[in-house]
Amino acid sequence: MFSIISFLAVVLSFAPMNASLILDDFKSQGYHELLNESCGQEYFSEVYSQLDSLNNFIDKHPEWAKVLYEIDQEYVRSHENSLYGSPPIGYVDDTKSGKNKKTYFHFTEDYFNLISNKHPKVISDSKEFGSLLKSLSDITKISEKKFEEAIKSIGPTIDLSKVLHTEDGKLLILTKIVRYEPSEVAASNPHFDFSGLSFLFDNNENDECESLLIAPYRENLATEDFSMPIRKHKKDASMSSLLLIPGLALQHLDLPIHPTPHGVLKQNKKRYAIIVFAMTPSIKLSYEEIKLRKIKLPDLTKP
Numbered sequence: 001m002f003s004i005i006s007f008l009a010v011v012l013s014f015a016p017m018n019a020s021l022i023l024d025d026f027k028s029q030g031y032h033e034l035l036n037e038s039c040g041q042e043y044f045s046e047v048y049s050q051l052d053s054l055n056n057f058i059d060k061h062p063e064w065a066k067v068l069y070e071i072d073q074e075y076v077r078s079h080e081n082s083l084y085g086s087p088p089i090g091y092v093d094d095t096k097s098g099k100n101k102k103t104y105f106h107f108t109e110d111y112f113n114l115i116s117n118k119h120p121k122v123i124s125d126s127k128e129f130g131s132l133l134k135s136l137s138d139i140t141k142i143s144e145k146k147f148e149e150a151i152k153s154i155g156p157t158i159d160l161s162k163v164l165h166t167e168d169g170k171l172l173i174l175t176k177i178v179r180y181e182p183s184e185v186a187a188s189n190p191h192f193d194f195s196g197l198s199f200l201f202d203n204n205e206n207d208e209c210e211s212l213l214i215a216p217y218r219e220n221l222a223t224e225d226f227s228m229p230i231r232k233h234k235k236d237a238s239m240s241s242l243l244l245i246p247g248l249a250l251q252h253l254d255l256p257i258h259p260t261p262h263g264v265l266k267q268n269k270k271r272y273a274i275i276v277f278a279m280t281p282s283i284k285l286s287y288e289e290i291k292l293r294k295i296k297l298p299d300l301t302k303p
Contacts, residue, residue, distance in 0.1 A: 075089050104179070
């Protein structure tokens, strides 16, 4: 009996995602939950520590940071970055973004290749930078596999492969690690993502008491539509919950998948998160387009 149950558990764990279930979840709750069997709390804690270490290194080495900024600007102006919709790239703090409530790092494999091939010294001069790049590259590869599985599963109902792949069959994956600072305003105002699909990969909060709020798409969205996601997969040392949500780019392309509105409550301590985006080639949406100006999150602070 034990062997049969064990066999069924293995089969179910490798069962393909169901298109109808994914799309129904998008409509009813705004997200579809998956199990991330590749990494858990121990791994993510290390990656968040790497972001802090890079931040400290930048504070102590302004000349190195200046060189990195110039490289980042070189990539921002590149054709490769325009395929992603020309997002900011690399290390972004208040001096680069004009905002003071979060620090983040945007990563793509194209950016990594540019630095590795043309500017290897900037990596060799900072082990902190090199370590973070390696971790974000690993997360990007894990996400690529998961995105391909989702695209294949949705495919029988809605074919996303042509709009999410480049002409040579490549997914354009933008990986973001962010640290929200304590603030008197919402850490992230209600918005849609720029992407075609997104993975809300991880945050360092307790599953039962997190400040991420999500709502299913509504034409007349109200504050009370937002709620904390109910996760079936709990965090442990080696596995974690992974939330798949659709971005605004699919609706922009007239595909019948509405974007998921979401936001993050204001914080009284640092909050870390990782979000991974499957971008639509050469589709550029503005911040004005993704904002939900009429929606205000409850005036609550994450304890």
